[in-house]
Amino acid sequence: MRIDILTLFPLMFEGFLTESIIKRAIEKEKVTINIINFRDYSLDPHHKVDDTPYGGGSGMVLTPQPIMDAVDDLKTEDAKVILLTPDGIKYTQQMAYSLSNCKHLIIICGHYEGFDERIRSIVDMEISIGDYVLTGGELPSMVITDSIVRLIDGVIDKESHLNDSFNDNLLDYPTYTKPRVYRGMEVPSVLLNGNHKEIEEYRKSEALKRTMERRPDLLEK
Ligand code: ADE
Numbered sequence: 001m002r003i004d005i006l007t008l009f010p011l012m013f014e015g016f017l018t019e020s021i022i023k024r025a026i027e028k029e030k031v032t033i034n035i036i037n038f039r040d041y042s043l044d045p046h047h048k049v050d051d052t053p054y055g056g057g058s059g060m061v062l063t064p065q066p067i068m069d070a071v072d073d074l075k076t077e078d079a080k081v082i083l084l085t086p087d088g089i090k091y092t093q094q095m096a097y098s099l100s101n102c103k104h105l106i107i108i109c110g111h112y113e114g115f116d117e118r119i120r121s122i123v124d125m126e127i128s129i130g131d132y133v134l135t136g137g138e139l140p141s142m143v144i145t146d147s148i149v150r151l152i153d154g155v156i157d158k159e160s161h162l163n164d165s166f167n168d169n170l171l172d173y174p175t176y177t178k179p180r181v182y183r184g185m186e187v188p189s190v191l192l193n194g195n196h197k198e199i200e201e202y203r204k205s206e207a208l209k210r211t212m213e214r215r216p217d218l219l220e221k
Contacts, residue, residue: 001102001152002032004074005141006067007109008049010035012138022146025155033145036074038108041066050111059113067119071106078103081123082144084137085110088126091144093166095127099144100151107144109137169218171211173203 005013013035016022025031039047043065050060071081080102099105108123120126129140150156165172176187190202211218 001030001100001149002034002076002104003145003148004034004036004104004106005109005145006036006038006070006107007136007138007141008037008039008111009109009136009138010037013142016142016146021156022149025149025152028154030152030155031149034074036070038066038070041070041073043069053113057113061113062111062115062119064116064118067108067115068122071108071122074106076104079106080104080125081106081108083108083110083115083120083123083126084128084140084144085115085126086128086131086133088128090131091127091129091140091147093147093164096144096147096151100148105148107137107141109141111136166218169211169221170207171215171218173207173210 007013013033017026017033017035022031022033026033039049042049048063049066050062053059053061075081080099082105084107108119127140127144129143134140151161161167163172176191180187180192188202190198193199
């Protein structure tokens, strides 16, 4: 899989690409992640990428030329172009699964007060990571990339993501490790008895209980 991220702040991605599971996925050639500064595509003599809004108002608006030229340059036949914006559809685990099957994603990180509306004409999908406003699309692009890359075959154990929260619209069941008793809190005895059927039933019922308490909206789905 190839992921191209268009940003004005490439340094924000340094830690993201050089640590932990994303680093390993890149080393194992499961994914190629290119960070592209779309300022490099600006035809303005001073490499300007923004301007004041027509009709007035505060803040600067990203101009269409650098972003649209960058996408034209990077686009392949398989590319899906994603724009990150609080106005987009809300991101879910189901969307992560679906995007993890794509061959090529181009992710555009918005910034400042917004972007010229005409940029929307070249995107396939607009995504928001939640109902709050961030200073730009960089963190959302990392959130989305992380959630997708861990689902690519061979990146982490399949078993680990089959048990993820949100699969089957359920939150995860509680897990424990050693020691058996810590600060007076004991590991539930059912997990110690080696009876796999009972363990499975306990986990299912705990996942359901937790989902009912914390996220009843998931059960309605
Ligand atoms: N840019 C700013 N806030 C955002 C959000 N919540 N989701 C996606 N992109 C954004």
